[in-house]
Amino acid sequence: MLILVVLQNAWRKNGRVYTTEEQWYRGLWQSHTGRRLRTYLPEGSEVAVCNASPLVADVSTGCYAPDLAHIAAQLARYSPDVVLACGKMAQRGLAELDIPYVPAPHPAWRQLTKAHCAEIKQHLISKTGHEL
Numbered sequence: 001m002l003i004l005v006v007l008q009n010a011w012r013k014n015g016r017v018y019t020t021e022e023q024w025y026r027g028l029w030q031s032h033t034g035r036r037l038r039t040y041l042p043e044g045s046e047v048a049v050c051n052a053s054p055l056v057a058d059v060s061t062g063c064y065a066p067d068l069a070h071i072a073a074q075l076a077r078y079s080p081d082v083v084l085a086c087g088k089m090a091q092r093g094l095a096e097l098d099i100p101y102v103p104a105p106h107p108a109w110r111q112l113t114k115a116h117c118a119e120i121k122q123h124l125i126s127k128t129g130h131e132l
Contacts, residue, residue, distance in 0.1 A: 001128040004080035005037065005049040006071065006090040008106055009064045011057040025049070036107035039117040040084065042125045050074040052090040060108070066093025075099065082127045084120075102127060 010024070028034040028049060041047055052071055053064040071093045075083070083099060085091040087106030094101045104120045105112055 001081045002046045002048060002078060003041065003082045003084055003124060003128065004074065004078050005040075005047060005084045005086060006074070006094065006101070007033070007049065007051050008087045008089040009051045009053040009055055009057060009062070011060050011062050033107045036112060036117070037086070039114075040086075040104060040107065040120045040124065042121060042128060045124070045128060048078045048080065050078075052087075052093045063089060065089065066096070068093060068097055071097060071099075082124065084124065 029038070037049075050071075052066040054067060054070050055064045057064070066089050075097075083094060083101040084104055085094050085101040086104045087109075090106075091101065091103055102120070102123050105116060
């Protein structure tokens with residue numbers, strides 16, 4: 001069971017640009033967003049991550065509208081069993097494409113609690129059949 005996580009959009013920390021997908025994933029999982037995103041995911045789940053927009057902001061508060069063609073291409077690329085939409089832009093894009101998804105706050109949301117994370121994880125477990 002593959003979970004595709006759709007985030008808002010990436011941003012450049014200290015002007016850093018990732019030139020490969022491997023570098024981007026490494027940076028993601030080491031970031032605050034990635035560490036908190038892991039708390040959403042059932043153990044042992046297969047996960048792919050993309051952004052709702054391929055545009056990269058220069059600041060963490062930078063926000064772009066969802067790019068529907070980009071999201072559709074990512075869905076076709078990964079053919080996920082479950083889509084986790086993190087944040088309003090990701091949710092808006094998937095809703096506009098009429099794609100079912102599990103809604104979640106963006107992992108960098110300052111008011112995110114352990115209870116929120118546990119609820120999202122439980123919802124994903126019910127969708128994927130993974131156990132804790």
